[in-house]
Amino acid sequence: MLDSIRTRLTLWYTGVLALVLVVLSVTTYFVFLRSVERRTDANLNELSETFLVTLRAELEDQTGPDPFKAAAQVAIAEHLFRDQVYWVADATGKMIVSSLETVPASSGKNSPPPDLLSSASFQEFLKAASHAERFFGKVRGGRNGYRAFARRFSARGNNYTLVILQSLHAQTEMLEEVTVTFAWVIPIAILLASVGGYFLARKSLAPVVAMSSQAGRIGAANLHERLVVQNERDELGLLARSFNSLLDRLGESFERQRRFMADASHELRTPVAILRGEAEVALSQQARPVEEYRESLSVLHKEAQRLTHIVEDLFTLTRADAGQYPLQPSDFYLDELIVECVHSARTLALAKKTSLAFDDAAEAPIHADESLLRRMVLNLLDNAIKYTPEGGRVTVQCRCERGEYALSITDTGTGIPAELRPRIFERFFRADKARSRSESDGGGAGLGLAISRWIAQAHQGRLELTRSDSTGSTFTAYLPANSGRTEFPS
Ligand code: ADP
Numbered sequence: 001m002l003d004s005i006r007t008r009l010t011l012w013y014t015g016v017l018a019l020v021l022v023v024l025s026v027t028t029y030f031v032f033l034r035s036v037e038r039r040t041d042a043n044l045n046e047l048s049e050t051f052l053v054t055l056r057a058e059l060e061d062q063t064g065p066d067p068f069k070a071a072a073q074v075a076i077a078e079h080l081f082r083d084q085v086y087w088v089a090d091a092t093g094k095m096i097v098s099s100l101e102t103v104p105a106s107s108g109k110n111s112p113p114p115d116l117l118s119s120a121s122f123q124e125f126l127k128a129a130s131h132a133e134r135f136f137g138k139v140r141g142g143r144n145g146y147r148a149f150a151r152r153f154s155a156r157g158n159n160y161t162l163v164i165l166q167s168l169h170a171q172t173e174m175l176e177e178v179t180v181t182f183a184w185v186i187p188i189a190i191l192l193a194s195v196g197g198y199f200l201a202r203k204s205l206a207p208v209v210a211m212s213s214q215a216g217r218i219g220a221a222n223l224h225e226r227l228v229v230q231n232e233r234d235e236l237g238l239l240a241r242s243f244n245s246l247l248d249r250l251g252e253s254f255e256r257q258r259r260f261m262a263d264a265s266h267e268l269r270t271p272v273a274i275l276r277g278e279a280e281v282a283l284s285q286q287a288r289p290v291e292e293y294r295e296s297l298s299v300l301h302k303e304a305q306r307l308t309h310i311v312e313d314l315f316t317l318t319r320a321d322a323g324q325y326p327l328q329p330s331d332f333y334l335d336e337l338i339v340e341c342v343h344s345a346r347t348l349a350l351a352k353k354t355s356l357a358f359d360d361a362a363e364a365p366i367h368a369d370e371s372l373l374r375r376m377v378l379n380l381l382d383n384a385i386k387y388t389p390e391g392g393r394v395t396v397q398c399r400c401e402r403g404e405y406a407l408s409i410t411d412t413g414t415g416i417p418a419e420l421r422p423r424i425f426e427r428f429f430r431a432d433k434a435r436s437r438s439e440s441d442g443g444g445a446g447l448g449l450a451i452s453r454w455i456a457q458a459h460q461g462r463l464e465l466t467r468s469d470s471t472g473s474t475f476t477a478y479l480p481a482n483s484g485r486t487e488f489p490s
Helices: 005-061 067-079 120-129 169-217 235-284 290-321 334-351 370-386 418-423 433-438 448-458
Strands: 084-090 095-098 134-139 146-155 158-167 329-333 355-358 365-369 393-401 404-411 462-469 472-480
Touching (some): 005 134, 005 146, 067 084, 067 095, 120 134, 120 158, 169 235, 329 334, 334 355, 334 370, 334 393, 334 404, 370 404, 370 472, 448 472
Antiparallel strands (some): 146 158, 393 404, 462 472
16 A cells, blocks of 8 residues: 555654644644733733732821721722732731732632631742742642732832732633644644545556556557657656657567568568579589589679678678677878778679779778778768779769868779768668669678668768769768877887
8 A cells, every 4th residue: 555656645744744744733722822821921010019919008088097908908809809819018028918818718619718818829929039029930739720929019118029820721721622622623723634645646646547558558559559648748747758759669669670570581582482482493403514513603602792791781780780790900101001902892893894992091990800800891881882883983082171080992884873962771672672683793681771871880980972963972980080199109
């Protein structure tokens, strides 16, 4: 159950809310308590002032044997409330009058207990208050105790002490009510909030649940299906879009793989069919002249060579795709490599009466995989000769510009149609399938440029068709001149 984000979110939300509510209520309670206490103290102080005013005024009017006591009794009678007690004593602390004796204790449950003024707690308060002019304290007794206020005063040249006790019962009852209110409001608020929070979490996560079930239904067979994006701009919309673009990329990659497999099997089928056909023809007749057998064998040999070539190219590309084609770099001179390649391609060029020239370049030291670069240059030369009509011209140049070698191979062929140019580096792509296939010079399977481009890229370089028109084409390979080595062994 805790594995569900909905539940976890709800629990977190409820927990945090409960904590906030508890902290808030405890703080409120204490702030409230403090304010009530302050108000009580201010009341007691004010009450003492008005009491003394009355007492002094009464003292003027009294003529009896103990005018002070009589005046105090009148003042008490005037100011006394049900939950208060007045106590007046002389300078020695001997009680002169108290509201408990002037007004007989009523039997109400909030009335002060008769023994309040003789209680140990009251005596302790008096002791504590004896050193101060004004003193606030607490006295136990009654239902919830009393707030006590003592102050000294003088009248007709004598010193006296006035103590007013204010029952805390009403205040305590009010605070209890607040506590009880908190005690039931908080759990109800938490319960409501957690139910609401759960539904909210459920509602917000519903699109995720829907997306995961949609995603669960998408497989190789229906890779074209996409998640429904409800709101493009929110986080879930972003997730759905990212997932959809992942599916797009996967779909493209699947499609490339599928095409690659289809093209590869198609390319392999032709030479295999030729091999089988030729072998069947050779075997079908009992006795054939030796020349015919030789002819058949040479066809078989040529097709087998072609087959080997295709399989090798396929193997190279597969390893390159998987990142498993480790480069074996060494230091050598690129210009020398080009001379060697031009030399190797000479026979091919001669057969097509094509002139092949290398504009001699300056020394071009390079740190690269020699056999891969040889393969690239031979591929490009092979294409240039292959796609240039008899009597044409193929020239090779190698310049060093801005820290990179620009190796270009220019032919005087018929060029590549503009609409096909972007596709020539694709695997198995041949601008003119019929022509390539029918050529007897081992016409490729359309993998040569794909492999050559990969070789350039594997060396942090690039291969581009830099020019192609009716007068011919130029392929240029750009390779970093300083691929990791600063010094070059002589
Ligand atoms: P292929 O094995 O068919 O030569 P490539 O990958 O080497 O395959 O070339 C792909 C296609 O690009 C070729 O079939 C051809 O149509 C076109 N192409 C490549 N090089 C040249 C060139 N120098 N001149 C004209 N077309 C070319």
